[in-house]
Amino acid sequence: MNTIVSTSCGFHAVQNALKHPDNVEVLLYDVERNDLRLKELAEQARRSQIQIRATGKKELDKVSAGVRHQGVIVIHTTGLAKPSLSLEEYLTQLERVPLLLVLDGVQDPQNLGACLRTAAAAGVDGVILPRKKGCPITATVKRVAAGGVSHLSIFEESNWNRVMTTLKNSGLWIVGTDEKAENDIYSTDLVRPVALVLGAEDKGLRRLTRKQCDQVVRIPAVGGIHSLNVSVATGIALFEVLRQRRSPLQK
Incomplete structure (x- = not known):
């Protein structure tokens, strides 16, 4: 399977994505959003040595392609991991x-x-x-x-x-x-x-x-x-x- 880029958008999806940090390239968050849940996700990403980037709502809207993101997105290097077994x-x-x-x-x-x-x-x-x-x-x-x-x-x-x-x-x-x-x-x-x-x-x-x-x-x-x-x-x-x-x- 060719390497592609995909995203997980919103608190719940990002929280679950961070349980598999090897599949996460970067976490993007809205710098102007003051939300305890967002801070907790950023801290979890930091502990997993995932790159974190503060940005604005305009870029998040663009990256999410219209999907509701709640101010936080993770970018994956693969859309779906290829199973190790047939x-x-x-x-x-x-x-x-x-x-x-x-x-x-x-x-x-x-x-x-x-x-x-x-x-x-x-x-x-x-x-x-x-x-x-x-x-x-x-x-x-x-x-x-x-x-x-x-x-x-x-x-x-x-x-x-x-x-x-x-x-x-x-x-x-x-x-x-x-x-x-x-x-x-x-x-x-x-x-x-x-x-x-x-x-x-x-x-x-x-x-x-x-x-x-x-x-x-x-x-x-x-x-x-x-x-x-x-x-x-x-x-x-x-x-x-x-x-x-x-x-x-x-x-």
Whole structure:
């Protein structure tokens, strides 16, 4: 992966970024802002020997490219650290029943960030994103994820067919989601090793992705709206896995 520059903006995102100081190049802060939280972040950066630069709101607005920054930004030398292991190698060294999240072409950075935040909260073992046919990890994604990116093993993959084959060969049951599916998620056994697959906001799962799923399920709705936002669906699906693993379905 080529070295690129990315940012984390706002108190919460910066606080989480500073937990991984090796990935931070410089902390920028608004010299005219008198805020105890900002001073604490600057002191944390100083202890980690991170470069600190006082600047003005005008430059911060420019660096953040319109993302709300609250007067503090960190600049990373890499947008997303390249995993030290391939996806296949990573799956073989997992010591618990794995839960992976596969996002098949989510386009909106707000949605992607929310999905990643939820994935981190659910303790997923890995997230798989398409390298080209989806939203990249941007400053907005990181801000919305509120530090979630730093807590996840994220794989950006180009060969989607190989991804699905690798998941199957590693013993994962691939479960896609579709509002029109016959079976619902609550009657589906998710205690086994699972890769949950959610599609793009407008089109859902791509045809070939759906074809490679072992099972496609729906999240049942009782109101007049049957289509859920992808980040909401992600949260429901992931935490249904956790619920079942604490209290498995009765056979």
